[in-house]
Amino acid sequence: MKREIGLLVFPGFQLLDMSGPLAAFEVANSLAAGQPYRLSVLSLSGGAVTCSAGIALATEALDNRALDTLILPGGRECLTEGPDELVAALRQIAPLCRRVASICTGAFRLAQVGLLDGRRATTHWRHITTLRQRFPRIRVDAESFFVEDGGIWTATGTNAGIDLSLAMIEQDFGLATARATAQMMVVHQRRPGNQTQFAGYVDAEPRLPAIRKALNYARTHLHERLSVEDLAEIACLSPRQFSRVFYGETGITPAKAVERLRIETAKLRLETGPEPIETIAQRTGFDDPERMRRAFLRTYGQPPQAIRRAIRLS
DNA sequence: CATTAAGTCCGCCAAG
DNA sequence: GCCTTGGCGGACTTAA
Numbered sequence: 001m002k003r004e005i006g007l008l009v010f011p012g013f014q015l016l017d018m019s020g021p022l023a024a025f026e027v028a029n030s031l032a033a034g035q036p037y038r039l040s041v042l043s044l045s046g047g048a049v050t051c052s053a054g055i056a057l058a059t060e061a062l063d064n065r066a067l068d069t070l071i072l073p074g075g076r077e078c079l080t081e082g083p084d085e086l087v088a089a090l091r092q093i094a095p096l097c098r099r100v101a102s103i104c105t106g107a108f109r110l111a112q113v114g115l116l117d118g119r120r121a122t123t124h125w126r127h128i129t130t131l132r133q134r135f136p137r138i139r140v141d142a143e144s145f146f147v148e149d150g151g152i153w154t155a156t157g158t159n160a161g162i163d164l165s166l167a168m169i170e171q172d173f174g175l176a177t178a179r180a181t182a183q184m185m186v187v188h189q190r191r192p193g194n195q196t197q198f199a200g201y202v203d204a205e206p207r208l209p210a211i212r213k214a215l216n217y218a219r220t221h222l223h224e225r226l227s228v229e230d231l232a233e234i235a236c237l238s239p240r241q242f243s244r245v246f247y248g249e250t251g252i253t254p255a256k257a258v259e260r261l262r263i264e265t266a267k268l269r270l271e272t273g274p275e276p277i278e279t280i281a282q283r284t285g286f287d288d289p290e291r292m293r294r295a296f297l298r299t300y301g302q303p304p305q306a307i308r309r310a311i312r313l314s
Numbered sequence: 315c316a317t318t319a320a321g322t323c324c325g326c327c328a329a330g
Numbered sequence: 331g332c333c334t335t336g337g338c339g340g341a342c343t344t345a346a
Contacts, residue, residue: 057316197340228322238336255322298344 002038003068007086009043009059010075014053015102016158017073024165028181031172044085052076053105062089069168070097074104078203079260082109090115099168101153103161110152111135111208119149125156128251142251146297192287206249210235214246218258222265228254243311262286270304277304 005025007018022039029035043049046061052075053157070093075282090113094100095144108121108131110116112202119139122128122144141147146155146164155164162185170178182188206212214235218226231254232242246254266284278289293303300307 096336144338238334240324240338241334247323253323294344 001313003036003312004066005037005039005063005069005071006042006065006067007064007071008090009041009049009051009057009073009078010083011050012052012077013049013073013075013142014104014158015053015055015057015227017075017106017161018051018071018087020159020161021071021101021103021165023171023184024181025160027184028173028177031184032178034179034300036172044089064093064096067093067097069099069101070094071161072100072102072106072109074102074106074108074124074158076105078108079130082112087112089121093221097151098153099153101155101168102162103155103164105158107131107154108134110154111122111138113153118153118154120147121149121154121156122147122156129249132248132251143256189243193234206246208245208249210237211246212253214242215250215257223283224285225257226285231258232270259295260299262293263291266292266296266304267300267307277308280304 001026005021007022009018018041022041024027025037025039029037029039041057041059042062043059044062046059046307048056049059052055059256064219072090086109090109094110094113094115100110100115102123105127106118107121108127110121111131111134116135120141122141123131125142128140128142128250131138134224143158146153146154146167147207148167151170153164166178166182166187169181206215214231217234218231228243229239232239235242235246237245246257250257262284266280266286269280269284270277277292281287281289281292284292286295289304295304296304296307
């Protein structure tokens with residue numbers, strides 16, 4: 001019994017959001033016994049569909065076929081309320097699928113259908129806040145490359161669609177197959193770090209003055225102690241309320257924001273100057289170079305030394 | 315590498 | 331009755 005994987009496209013879809021997963025499942029097919037996946041590119045009415053890069057793709061009509069996995073790529077249009085037919089079709093077909101996934105901004109469509117209500121989900125880092133504000137019932141995860149909750153999967157940017165697909169392959173056929181697929185595609189089987197490594201929280205400007213004030217204080221006092229309690233006091237809020245509001249505004253918890261601020265500043269210094277790592281650790285508030293090293297490993301998957309070396313070589 | 319301590323997060327609930 | 335607020339306790343993460 002083949003597992004039907006359907007990639008549902010629409011005019012203006014992002015090609016790589018769709019072709020990344022397609023390639024992953026295709027490779028898995030060549031590695032697992034009996035070609036377990038049947039892959040199809042679908043659209044509402046079938047026929048040629050043009051992606052955002054202007055290339056047209058032949059598609060089959062969706063027509064309520066039974067799917068094991070439905071994958072919805074992103075596209076600029078997803079940020080506005082979508083075509084009713086697509087939303088209606090999703091609403092109808094989603095409950096029939098074992099897994100439903102979105103890549104990048106595709107999450108906005110799933111959200112529109114209500115599939116993400118009460119669930120953990122993610123989207124491209126640039127749209128994290130918008131998603132949270134437009135759909136308060138979603139528990140938006142700003143950190144992971146992809147999230148799975150109750151059979152609904154969401155991935156961040158384009159490339160994370162491959163990470164998500166690898167995880168699905170792992171779910172279906174185990175770690176060995178997923179690893180072999182990743183190896184064949186020359187990608188990480190589990191990518192180190194998290195998606196916030198691509199986002200610049202150093203530049204973020206929350207709208208609420210109290211939160212902005214606290215963030216600015218953190219930016220200018222990086223080398224000092226910056227506990228949640230301290231920042232709450234700057235913002236004139238109780239620690240509990242501060243954490244809550246801060247998270248709502250920025251999509252990241254206060255302590256993590258402070259660490260990001262420190263990490264991004266340290267990384268910038270590593271890349272642009274000759275300062276010894278120890279001094280950078282001092283000035284960015286890590287104090288101990290070892291602590292800074294661990295934070296780098298968590299976020300980027302590599303220690304400060306490696307980042308400096310990479311810059312020197314380039 | 316294991317244990318302990320400190321800090322953080324978050325659901326829950328009661329009060330405004 | 332709804333929304334916001336703030337305190338508490340337990341789970342979890344990180345530092346030492």
